[in-house]
Amino acid sequence: MITCPKPGLNPLSKLVLLVSFCVLALRAESPGQAAALCAAVLLGHAVTGLPPAILWRRLRGIAVFALVLFLSQLFLTGVGAPWGVRAASGVRMATRFLNIILGSHLFVSTTPAEDLAYALMHLGLPYRYGFTLLVAMRFVPYFRLQSNTVLQAQMVRGIGVDRPSLKGVWCVARYTLVPLVVTALGRVESLAISMEGRCFGLHPRRTFLRTVPFRPADAVIMAAVIAVAAAAAAMF
Numbered sequence: 001m002i003t004c005p006k007p008g009l010n011p012l013s014k015l016v017l018l019v020s021f022c023v024l025a026l027r028a029e030s031p032g033q034a035a036a037l038c039a040a041v042l043l044g045h046a047v048t049g050l051p052p053a054i055l056w057r058r059l060r061g062i063a064v065f066a067l068v069l070f071l072s073q074l075f076l077t078g079v080g081a082p083w084g085v086r087a088a089s090g091v092r093m094a095t096r097f098l099n100i101i102l103g104s105h106l107f108v109s110t111t112p113a114e115d116l117a118y119a120l121m122h123l124g125l126p127y128r129y130g131f132t133l134l135v136a137m138r139f140v141p142y143f144r145l146q147s148n149t150v151l152q153a154q155m156v157r158g159i160g161v162d163r164p165s166l167k168g169v170w171c172v173a174r175y176t177l178v179p180l181v182v183t184a185l186g187r188v189e190s191l192a193i194s195m196e197g198r199c200f201g202l203h204p205r206r207t208f209l210r211t212v213p214f215r216p217a218d219a220v221i222m223a224a225v226i227a228v229a230a231a232a233a234a235m236f
Contacts, residue, residue, distance in 0.1 A: 020229035034095035
């Protein structure tokens, strides 16, 4: 068995940190508390070394949706209430959404799917479910790549899938869904045949090529994070 030499926290510690952060994001009531959490998670992105330009390119759609949430709270809910109350409600709703998405993005960016699956399986998760989780995570970038390929192929054929209109949205849904589903079914069938040929699932337990170590520091960090999150949630 090979021990993973990668430095840093165990994926389970990161998962506990993410859950605690999301609880605090949902419990935060004042805009100041939400802004402090947003600053903390942005600082976490900066510590990981992710360039701001790449972060913006990945999350600009999320930022636009957060703005839509703010405007909907401002103009469509609480009609008759003071504008300050509606604005505070909009800021709270938008920052909650942003904080959860940013925290999840930080977790995904710093945690390889293989390490998370290995850590969960060593914790006691049946390896069939761990493999399912790993395959699902690996299929996401594959489907994104295939979707871009299909879109470019349809654009070459003269189909207006790149037009910013309702007709363009309909063309994207109509002319990309079927090719993408067919491609996905072919990939899944190949994977199923490969797994069957290797007798996947024959035994109730299996061995692992490598392991993700759970250090004493991880236990200390998990306990500290839970304690801090519980105290902060009580204060909120």
